[in-house]
Amino acid sequence: MLFGYLAINRRRAVTRDEVVEALWPARAPRGAEGALRALVSRLRRVLGGDLLRGRSSLQLVLAREAWLDVEAADAAIHQAESAVQRGSWHEAWAPSHIALNVSRRTFLEGFETPWIDERRRHLDDVRLRALECWTTAGLGIGGAELADAEAAARKLIAEAPLRESGYLLLMQVLDARGNPAEAFRAYERLRKTLDEELGVTPGPGARELHARLLLREDRQSRASP
Numbered sequence: 730m731l732f733g734y735l736a737i738n739r740r741r742a743v744t745r746d747e748v749v750e751a752l753w754p755a756r757a758p759r760g761a762e763g764a765l766r767a768l769v770s771r772l773r774r775v776l777g778g779d780l781l782r783g784r785s786s787l788q789l790v791l792a793r794e795a796w797l798d799v800e801a802a803d804a805a806i807h808q809a810e811s812a813v814q815r816g817s818w819h820e821a822w823a824p825s826h827i828a829l830n831v832s833r834r835t836f837l838e839g840f841e842t843p844w845i846d847e848r849r850r851h852l853d854d855v856r857l858r859a860l861e862c863w864t865t866a867g868l869g870i871g872g873a874e875l876a877d878a879e880a881a882a883r884k885l886i887a888e889a890p891l892r893e894s895g896y897l898l899l900m901q902v903l904d905a906r907g908n909p910a911e912a913f914r915a916y917e918r919l920r921k922t923l924d925e926e927l928g929v930t931p932g933p934g935a936r937e938l939h940a941r942l943l944l945r946e947d948r949q950s951r952a953s954p
């Protein structure tokens with residue numbers, strides 16, 4: 730926990746009081762200062778004094794080329810979302826997968842504190858955003874990528890059943906794959922879920938796509954002999 734806290738805050742020095750609160754958030758044990766000194770001493774023996782610096786405050790000083798997975802996830806999701814905004818689908822594909830793969834891991838598994846829970850919630854959000862980017866990129870690339878895009882959209886819905894973007898993306902992917910009936914089924918699932926859980930209707934994006942698909946299907950049926 731000590732190493733994890735110093736690692737995610739490595740851009741700044743943290744006071745010993747802050748570290749004590751991070752390690753024992755509910756109630757610091759008697760002799761917490763001594764316990765912290767022992768932990769710091771043990772960590773210094775492992776890392777070396779050049780990496781763990783300070784006395785009254787502590788800072789983990791890693792080499793420039795050091796790689797932290799949680800930092801990589803944040804950088805990757807930013808890169809992926811920026812590429813999606815530009816419509817650069819191929820540029821969005823790889824970073825969306827990096828963000829997804831990192832955010833799937835449990836942050837400091839086996840430990841429970843408020844700051845760990847907060848970081849886990851952040852990574853949960855990164856994972857959902859990565860699934861959105863992956864689906865959107867696959868939809869933009871088209872072709873063989875549509876199958877994976879559909880799988881990503883369904884995963885997004887499974888993990889966040891009240892997140893409308895998952896249903897909207899799934900409808901678009903299914904339509905692009907030539908399955909408009911399945912797209913209608915996805916919309917109906919969204920409508921039913923929102924009604925049962927929140928008592929609301931789908932947002933304008935999903936409603937407008939549903940209406941466009943209905944209009945197109947109606948025109949095609951009328952044009953058929």
